[in-house]
Amino acid sequence: MTAGASCPEGCRCISGGVYCTEGNMRPLPKSFPISTESLYLFRYNLSSILKDQFTNLPLLESLNLRGNHISNLAPQAAMKGLDSLEILDLSSNQLEIVPAECLQSLGQLRELNLQNNKILALNDDGFSGLGKLDRLYLDSNRIGYVSSKAFRNLDSLRELTLKNNLITVVPGQAIGLAKTIEILRLAGNPLNMSDLSSLRAAPTILELDLANIGRLSKRALLPLENLTNLNISNCSLARVPILRHLGTMQVLDLSWNNITTLPPEAFSTMTDLTHLRLSNINLSSIEPNAFAGLSSLQHLSLENNQLKTLPRNLFMPLRSLELLDLYNNPWSCDCRLHWLIRVRIHSTCSMTCYRCSTPANFKRTELSLAEVPIKNLSCIPPRIVSSSKDLYLSEGDPAFFNCDVSGFPIPDVEWLGPGGKPIKQTGDGRRFPSKEGTLEIFNVSRKDAGQYVCWAGNGGGNATRSFNLTVTVSTNPHSSTISNTASTSSG
Template identity: 35%
Template sequence: MVDCISKVMLHTAISCWQPFLGLALVLVFVGSALGCPARCECSAQSKSVICHRKRLLAIPEGIPIETRVLDLSKNKLRSVNPDNFSSFPQLEELDLSDNIIGSVEPGAFNALVNMHSLSLKSNRIKLIPLGVFTGLANLTLLDISDNKIVILLDYMFQDLHNLKVLEVGDNDLVYISHRAFSGLLGLESLTLERCNLTMVPTEALSHLHNLVTLRLRQLNIAVLHPNSFRKLFRLRHLEIDSWPALDSFPADTLQGLNLTTLSVTNTNLSAFPYQAFRHLPYLTHLNLSFSRIAHVQGGMLAELGRLRELHLVGAGLLAIEPYAFQGMRSLRVLNVSHNQLDTLERSAFQAPEVLEKLLIDGNPLVCDCRLMWLLQRRHSIQFGEAQPECGTPEGVRGRPFREFKESLLSYYVTCTKPRIRQNKTQLLFVDEGQPARLYCSADGTPRPTVTWLTPRQRHVTYKSSGRVAVHASGTLEIKVSEVHDSGVYVCVASNAAGNDSLSASLAVKSLGISDRSLYANRTSQYYTEPNSTATNGTNLFNMTFGLDLKTILVSTAMGCFTFLGVVLFCFLLLFVWSRGKGKHKSNIDIEYVPRKSAGAAAEGAEQAGPRRVNMKMI
């Protein structure tokens, strides 16, 4: 009975006090609002205090203790001390960006054990001493970019075991200590940009075993060394952007990486780094835009079988050769816009039917039979926002692909077979050591490519280099002729419509030993530029002659040895002949009649008759 009465009384009391409890909650909320710092905006629901762009000179008073989000960006704060945030243990996000902070003292964030985001971006910090980040064990994002930091010291991030994202770019960095990133066991994303680094901090990066994304932008690095990114076993996304001094990509630079995305843009690369990419079988996205890559050769990218997107925008491309994308069965997107391509043949692709998007606008395209496959697919393939247009021939210049009528394709999109001009067999005689030129030029649509076949069955093209080369005009040049260069050469001019050929014979005359010596030491003239003068003010003009002392001595010695050898051979021959005849007469009688001559003496001699002479063999 007593228990029942107690319960009834308790229920009655609660019912009576409910209005008062509601009023108390309202008062608490009002109290929180009244505790918001002047000129700041507070939210009781999100427990945030926003003091953005309030021209504050110091940390404002009246910030609620339970604040979780504090925004003090774009003010006039000059420093951060340990006492500034010790009263807000529940703080999770702190934004101090765009102030004039010049120093952050060690222990400034010791009490903020729950904080997971800290931004010190766009301040005037020159050095972050050890101990500044002590206590931030749960921090996941740290932004110290756009400051005046010159060096990253060893172990300065060692307490940030759970940090995921680190932004360090846009500083005056000249050096990163080898152990600066030690302790960042969970770091997944790192950005280094707009600083004074002259080489990749390989040793420092090697401590980031869980790094997934690395961005290196606007750096003055000219050389990439082999294994520049070693020990980054989990790196998947690498971005190298705006390195104007970078002109080569060594083969072993990316050794040991399993990248899926690689971007090397705004560089001075002049050749496609085929060898460097052979170690990347899992690559799906490749961007080499805004470089100086003129050609994509055939059959060099076969190991990138998983590549889905390739971007070569504004790279100065002149040609994509047949079989350039051989082996790339997964290629879906190709962006080669704003280059100098005149065509893109179907034979460049391993599987052209799977190509979904082709950006080829901004190229001087020649709409001939080589582009027929693309024009036939113009309604099923995506060209992006800008439609590709024909540059030539005249009848379709400026016409977008989608405006072509099916019935007109066979009329405009044609090719003509090559025809070699002056198609007559050439016969050329040259001396050994002299240059030789065989001419071959051809007409056709598209412009034919000229290839020469040597007597030794070697193919020489425009890209060949060395002693034997082909000029852009089709002329074959042998810079220094040799005897074995003699033979029949075949010029082959070919394009998509067919080919034409021409034979040319070359005969190289061999020189003697002395002639070769003279040729090896042939007369040469050296002179300076017209502006160059000697001490007396006259132009320098020096001549060296091939008949030097060494040449004369060698030639004389060889002549003497030859003469002595002939004389010795004759004596031996006579000796053998004489021995082979056995006994012989030692005396020989010779009878002769003197020649007639004018005068009495001659008549007297004729009357005397023939004369006899006796000779004795010694």
């Protein structure tokens, strides 16, 4: 094919660019303007590139062959003469191997896109001669094997994407040969991610995408210390992994996991973090100091979770926060959220977006947090209005304590046993508390004797009431009494 002076029939020519798309059965033009800098043959129904099809285009910098049916590139000759080519797009074709011989002559190439082909393996020196290559895209192929020498001599490679392939082992040694790599995307591969120590061979990596890889162990990230951008969304995480060594992190994506609770100081060493995504993780509880240390955070995403309330002043450490997303959570619109209305942070939507899940009358009318009357956002502190007295029982008797409470919203009630040990809400086999404030003990024994405390709390405060249980142990011929000397107190 030779270079001509006029725009080919059926194409558009604009400022050095020649656009020939949707060719269907139309034959490839025989010539292109010699001044062509960018050539687009998108969806042109090409099945192969033969010898001399792109000769005499000395100024061509970008060649786009995306969306054809190319399965064959003539060795070497197919790209011969394209000495200025910097960008080559062969994505969405039918290639089964990397066209190594064809690529060898493209010494100026900076970007190569081989996404959405049928490539099965990356063999030794498949990209030989591409010493200036900066970006290599290999997503959505069928790659299951990566040779340890696959990226040898790619001395300028900065970005490598291998998303959605069949890779099971992190190709750390191969990646390490690309000594300048900064961005690595491995999302969507069935990787064994218990250990990432092989990536120590590539200490220049700053941005790592491991989304949707299956299961990531909580210690897997320990070998990596220089990351600034990490995506570990949809990795079957049940808790925040160990991240304290990543003090240079700027962007962290933990979305689509199953992290139900954020502990105190979960990200405290990430003082440079600017973006934190915690959406769709089934989050129901955030401890008061969970965001301590995040003084640089600008964007925080908490949408699509199970949050009902938030600790007062939760966002106080976030001095740089500009955008907050709390959308689509089942909010309890009571006094515990009164403070949130006064927080002056730009949100992805106004308070009208935050629908009330409780109280029931607000849910029925679909009130938003902004529409809740102020009086309903004021708490009535808990008060224990009636309770049982101290009990004096014989061993084997049942014990029943009652602790009636009032307050708005309805206070939570918990019980503490002797020694201040909490009694599980599910019971422990003999002792069964209820949310209504009762505590029942079957077949009391000497180890049950002591002081019991009823604790009631809501957003307005808490109240306590204590009771003594004295147990008489039958002996023969005498009997003894076991009790706790602590007296009854009230909160």
